[in-house]
Amino acid sequence: MAIGATLGLIETLLSLLRRPGVTHVAVATDHVIESFRNDLFSGYKSSEGVPPELLAQFPVAEEAVAALGVVVWPMVEFEADDAIATAAARWRHDVEQVVIETPDKDLMQCVVGTRVVTHDRRRDLTYDDVGVREKFGVEPESIPDYLALVGDKADGIPGLPGWGAKTAAKVLARYRHLEDIPRDPEELDVRSADRLVGILGERWDEVLLYRTLATLRTDAPLAEGLADLEWRGVPRDDFWALCDRLGFGAVKDRPHRWQE
Numbered sequence: 001m002a003i004g005a006t007l008g009l010i011e012t013l014l015s016l017l018r019r020p021g022v023t024h025v026a027v028a029t030d031h032v033i034e035s036f037r038n039d040l041f042s043g044y045k046s047s048e049g050v051p052p053e054l055l056a057q058f059p060v061a062e063e064a065v066a067a068l069g070v071v072v073w074p075m076v077e078f079e080a081d082d083a084i085a086t087a088a089a090r091w092r093h094d095v096e097q098v099v100i101e102t103p104d105k106d107l108m109q110c111v112v113g114t115r116v117v118t119h120d121r122r123r124d125l126t127y128d129d130v131g132v133r134e135k136f137g138v139e140p141e142s143i144p145d146y147l148a149l150v151g152d153k154a155d156g157i158p159g160l161p162g163w164g165a166k167t168a169a170k171v172l173a174r175y176r177h178l179e180d181i182p183r184d185p186e187e188l189d190v191r192s193a194d195r196l197v198g199i200l201g202e203r204w205d206e207v208l209l210y211r212t213l214a215t216l217r218t219d220a221p222l223a224e225g226l227a228d229l230e231w232r233g234v235p236r237d238d239f240w241a242l243c244d245r246l247g248f249g250a251v252k253d254r255p256h257r258w259q260e
Contacts, residue, residue: 003246005054006061013068014254016101016121017231024095024229027065028083031058031074035082037213044213045156060246067242069234069259071224078220081107085216088116091226099126105152106214108132109143137169138176145178148211157210160203162196178207233257 017025033047033055047055065072073083081104088098088110100107103120110116114128125131132140149168151159167190175181183201185193200207234255243252 025231026071028073028080067239082217082220086220089218111140138172142172144214147214233259
């Protein structure tokens, strides 16, 4: 079985765990790609087209994360992003800062000031609320509305025709949410306002559905408490056993901290 992605995940996590200030860690996974959102919209992302060799690594990847001494949240009915949003909302007042390691647009809605931020590891960019506004032109709370209008190819959300990123950002920067967008074209200072308002009205039920799909849930079933997420180092025996079984000898001694 191909396990290259699992090795890459281990190397990435070991690198992230070395960053200063890391105290509590969890990794959320899509144990299965389908979720409740597929019942709401047939076009939502699914496992169709995902290489079988990659799907086969999902359970192995979860096992590898646990072997690093990190809590794993394998999501089935919900998505991994819902677990992350739930954790950020639940514990943001109990830690100095919540850092969500992802470049995904939809998780930008979780950002709260500098208390909850996202971090794009590959580009080494951190987004607080100011960063979200600079990147998308809207507040974090408006990200689901923004994605409903412009779409999100990664998740299979088509958006509305005519509503490009610049137009949606300009409108939502002023009105925040779909319900507050005026139905009078003269109140919208954008090109082709008549057409855009018409499309919004004609496809109102669709765009509300798209926003529901883009809105992350904060009630995912997380059994652990904050204390359970405290990272105490890598359990040497478990990690070495996994490395021996999978042939990951090159990373056996890479952890910088072992559990007592």
